[in-house]
Amino acid sequence: MIDTDTASDDAVALIMALRSPQVRVLAITTVAGNVAVQQSTRNALFTAELCGTDVPVFMGAEKPLHRAHQSAHWFHGQDGLGDHGYPAPRRAPEKQHAVEAIVATIESNPGLVLVTLGPLTNVALALQRKPYIAAKVGRCVVMGGAPCCEGNVTPAAEYNIWCDPEAARIVLHSGLPVELVGWHLCRGEAALNPDDIKYVLSLGTPQARFAIECNSRAQQAYFEQTGERGISLPDPVAMSIALDPAIVTHQTANYVDVETSSELTLGMTVVDRLNVAGNDRNRAVWAPILDRGEKAKVHWTIDNARWKRTLYSALC
Secondary structure, three states: OEEEOOOHHHHHHHHHHHOOOOOOOOOEEEOOOOOOHHHHHHHHHHHHHHOOOOOOEEEOOOOOOOOOOOOOHHHHOOOOOOOOOOOOOOOOOEOOOHHHHHHHHHHHOOOOEEEEOOOOHHHHHHHHHOHHHHHHOOEEEEEOOOOOOOOOOOOOOOHHHHHOHHHHHHHHHOOOOEEEEOHHHHOHHHOEOHHHHHHHHHOOOHHHHHHHHOOHHHHHHHHHHHOOOOEOOHHHHHHHHHHOHHHEEEEEEEOEEEOOOOOOOOOOEEEOOOOOOOOHHHHHHHHHHHHHOOOEEEEEEEOHHHHHHHHHHHHO
């Protein structure tokens, strides 16, 4: 099951899952994030049609739990897909709300893999409604966070977590088996370089062409932000890990929490790397997570060649 704020890299991640022979996508739920939830839903439906599938798409939360919605049009374009004028999808979303769909799908499919590609609003609302579903999820792969403390919207925060930090905190406190795929994993050698982009285009499929074209605005914004040439694909990296956990080459189990009040570090993913959260001076602040005893898996490094092979196999 995939929860997404469908913009350019989300769409590529959806293609990877929808075209994988190894998995069956039970549902796609959409949330406000990179774009408004209505646009996110439209983009998810369009991408599903591009893959020739009628997987149900459920529209969800229109804004974060306690904050105004902050889009990422500056990075992904007004439509989230680089503003290339893609046609409207032929299908409409399901009538059921995404939060209801998340609860029902988890209840009916214990042990499923939940992949989140956007702000965690829908998942948090589902957990508030039915807290017990956390124990029914086999894996929860979360694209979000800056565990290395190098953010992309503030010096401390990554967009998905920053957009709705209260929701992220609920998820991390819930007991879900969270695997945190931070923004750092999609940079450097993990990004598609010019040769990689040429190779993807040489595959000649509609999905390959779309994967590069819809990321054209994001490619330019990434260069303006980091000085790195190429296409950074955080959501596809997360999806590759969901499909093939062996892509991860180093991970640790840590207590992780999210800052929800500081003006300076709002949305920061605070990782207890040295196991000091339980010290007397820290216990009161960390008690909600310590008392549950639930640590998140934090992924630190990946096999870049293997992740790219997973991407290429979905696009050919």
